[in-house]
Amino acid sequence: MIPEIEELYQEVILDHSRRPRNFGELPDAAVRVHGDNPACGDEIHLAVKFDADGGLADIKFTGRGCAISQASASLMTIKLKGKSRAEVMGMLGAFHDLVTEETSEVPKTLGDLRVMQGVRKFPQRVKCAMLPWRAVEQALEQGAGEASVSTEPA
Amino acid sequence: MNWRVAACRADYRVHKIATSTLDWKTTREDFPILREKAHGHPLIYFDSAATSQKPRAVIEALRNFYEHENANVHRGLHTLSSRATEAYENARHRVAEYIGAASPNEIIFTRGTTESINLVAEAWGRKFIREGDVILLTVMEHHSNLVPWQLLAERTGARLRFVPVRDDGTLELEQLSSLLTPEVKLFAFTHISNSLGTINPVADLCEKARAVGALTLVDAAQSVGHLPIDVRELGCDFLAFSGHKMCGPTGIGVLFGRAKVLDSMPPWQGGGEMIVSVALEKSAFKKAPHLFEAGTPNIAGAIGLAAAIDYIESIGRPAIFEHDSQLSRYAAERLKKLPGTRIFGPNKERGALVGFVMDAAHPHDLTTFADQYGLAMRGGHHCNQPLMRRFGVSGTTRASFYFYNTIEEIDRMIEILHAAARFFS
Numbered sequence: 402m403i404p405e406i407e408e409l410y411q412e413v414i415l416d417h418s419r420r421p422r423n424f425g426e427l428p429d430a431a432v433r434v435h436g437d438n439p440a441c442g443d444e445i446h447l448a449v450k451f452d453a454d455g456g457l458a459d460i461k462f463t464g465r466g467c468a469i470s471q472a473s474a475s476l477m478t479i480k481l482k483g484k485s486r487a488e489v490m491g492m493l494g495a496f497h498d499l500v501t502e503e504t505s506e507v508p509k510t511l512g513d514l515r516v517m518q519g520v521r522k523f524p525q526r527v528k529c530a531m532l533p534w535r536a537v538e539q540a541l542e543q544g545a546g547e548a549s550v551s552t553e554p555a
Numbered sequence: 556m557n558w559r560v561a562a563c564r565a566d567y568r569v570h571k572i573a574t575s576t577l578d579w580k581t582t583r584e585d586f587p588i589l590r591e592k593a594h595g596h597p598l599i600y601f602d603s604a605a606t607s608q609k610p611r612a613v614i615e616a617l618r619n620f621y622e623h624e625n626a627n628v629h630r631g632l633h634t635l636s637s638r639a640t641e642a643y644e645n646a647r648h649r650v651a652e653y654i655g656a657a658s659p660n661e662i663i664f665t666r667g668t669t670e671s672i673n674l675v676a677e678a679w680g681r682k683f684i685r686e687g688d689v690i691l692l693t694v695m696e697h698h699s700n701l702v703p704w705q706l707l708a709e710r711t712g713a714r715l716r717f718v719p720v721r722d723d724g725t726l727e728l729e730q731l732s733s734l735l736t737p738e739v740k741l742f743a744f745t746h747i748s749n750s751l752g753t754i755n756p757v758a759d760l761c762e763k764a765r766a767v768g769a770l771t772l773v774d775a776a777q778s779v780g781h782l783p784i785d786v787r788e789l790g791c792d793f794l795a796f797s798g799h800k801m802c803g804p805t806g807i808g809v810l811f812g813r814a815k816v817l818d819s820m821p822p823w824q825g826g827g828e829m830i831v832s833v834a835l836e837k838s839a840f841k842k843a844p845h846l847f848e849a850g851t852p853n854i855a856g857a858i859g860l861a862a863a864i865d866y867i868e869s870i871g872r873p874a875i876f877e878h879d880s881q882l883s884r885y886a887a888e889r890l891k892k893l894p895g896t897r898i899f900g901p902n903k904e905r906g907a908l909v910g911f912v913m914d915a916a917h918p919h920d921l922t923t924f925a926d927q928y929g930l931a932m933r934g935g936h937h938c939n940q941p942l943m944r945r946f947g948v949s950g951t952t953r954a955s956f957y958f959y960n961t962i963e964e965i966d967r968m969i970e971i972l973h974a975a976a977r978f979f980s
């Protein structure tokens with residue numbers, strides 16, 4: 402097998418794409434974000450519940466997409482559950498660097514998310530990896546109700 | 556009328572005999588880029604529906620123009636300007652011959668299919684489309700033959716109607732009689748679908764449209780480099796295509812318009828080249844085609860397109876069509892047998908492409924995987940979002956072929972897809 406392929410599609414990523422965690426509905430969500438990647442038609446529906454301090458009490462998603470976007474969403478929801486607003490924003494920045502910056506140090510705080518590092522060698526796939534993160538960013542911004550977000554600026 | 560009867564009536568048989576004697580391997584050597592490697596593997600270029608590769612003859616024609624003829628057209632009186640003007644106008648002649656237009660004046664050079672269609676929507680649409688009029692399209696149109704009409708409808712209050720697509724990827728022709736009412740002013744449709752490979756019965760559709768007094772526009776982006784086209788036999792009023800999908804350079808395309816129709820149209824863009832005289836308050840305009848070519852045109856592009864036409868004609872479009880059909884039929888057969896694979900488009904006759912999805916992997920994952928083996932395919936919605944929705948998918952993987960591709964490359968594609976299926980499931 403080709404090394405770049407194995408680096409991009411690590412076993413953890415394939416596992417999460419086949420059996421995404423936190424996949425499903427969140428009936429009492431405070432905010433729902435529909436995210437889409439118009440370049441390929443992938444979409445994600447993210448539902449978020451906040452705790453009293455505005456942190457992420459619960460987070461789930463549905464939708465369909467490539468292995469990268471599905472795994473990214475699955476890994477993200479595991480990582481973000483229970484995190485404060487500031488922690489989420491910090492992680493968003495760190496994750497973006499992880500999948501885009503060739504040289505940057507990889508912060509330990511990213512934990513399991515570090516398996517997504519292979520994406521940086523595939524610039525066309527950055528949007529796939531970022532789609533769920535764009536959705537969570539929008540959820541925080543919106544706070545309540547419904548919103549949508551796209552990987553292409555409108 | 557069968558498209559083949561319509562499109563190749565004159566010379567189909569003669570060329571068919573010649574096909575078998577062609578050496579396609581030698582033809583392949585005319586394309587320097589096909590010697591490239593991708594990720595260390597020999598390049599397999601299966602993305603010609605997006606843009607074709609260019610033969611040396613076209614690359615040389617561009618170089619020759621810039622080295623020996625470059626000047627602006629229709630302006631200077633010096634030697635180079637006459638050379639450039641002659642070469643540019645010869646290219647127009649060549650295009651007219653190539654598609655069977657009655658006169659070079661029916662050939663307008665544009666940036667490509669998209670611009671050609673927008674030109675019609677703007678110039679013709681502005682004058683002839685009113686509130687309540689209907690523009691008939693099909694569900695399989697490329698966004699470039701959909702969005703310009705949406706914009707026109709928004710501006711004028713016209714309505715859009717769509718011929719539905721059957722499960723097998725062909726048009727629901729039995730719906731035509733109820734869709735083609737007298738309010739229909741234009742029927743715009745693709746010759747060959749860029750996602751399904753469906754070859755639409757153009758002559759028949761044009762005839763039916765004419766019967767209710769509607770004009771017709773044919774999107775020939777996927778057909779004009781692949782099979783013989785004669786606009787008079789097809790009976791269309793407009794035909795749009797791009798040079799870059801038929802061995803030509805990017806940035807050059809063509810709008811064919813029947814002389815009578817072009818003469819009824821107001822100018823589109825204003826500027827140099829399209830005027831006879833200009834006063835401060837008012838200008839007198841040239842006639843078609845110059846009326847629709849404001850500003851310095853893509854001179855080198857037109858010359859490169861003429862070289863592409865010469866090149867294609869040296870092989871022969873019936874031979875090209877035979878070869879491409881053989882490839883796409885073979886690919887479809889092999890793909891169908893891959894476990895968990897669904898292919899789109901008609902079973903029998905299809906253009907030079909196959910769209911498919913595999914249960915094991917999303918189109919983007921598949922194309923990323925394939926690329927690492929040197930195989931260039933396209934994954935996504937192919938500017939066909941409504942069509943993708945019609946088939947309940949967000950996108951497909953598309954392998955598209957041209958005469959420089961081989962059966963061996965398809966075998967290799969199947970191997971790579973097997974490997975992908977194993978890897979992802």
Ligand SMILES: Cc1ncc(COP(=O)(O)O)c(C=O)c1O
Pocket residue numbers: 604605666667668669670697699700745747748749774776777797938
């Ligand atoms: C059927 C069809 N129509 C229109 C187009 C648009 O062509 P262009 O982008 O060259 O204007 C394409 C190519 O992408 C196509 O396949």
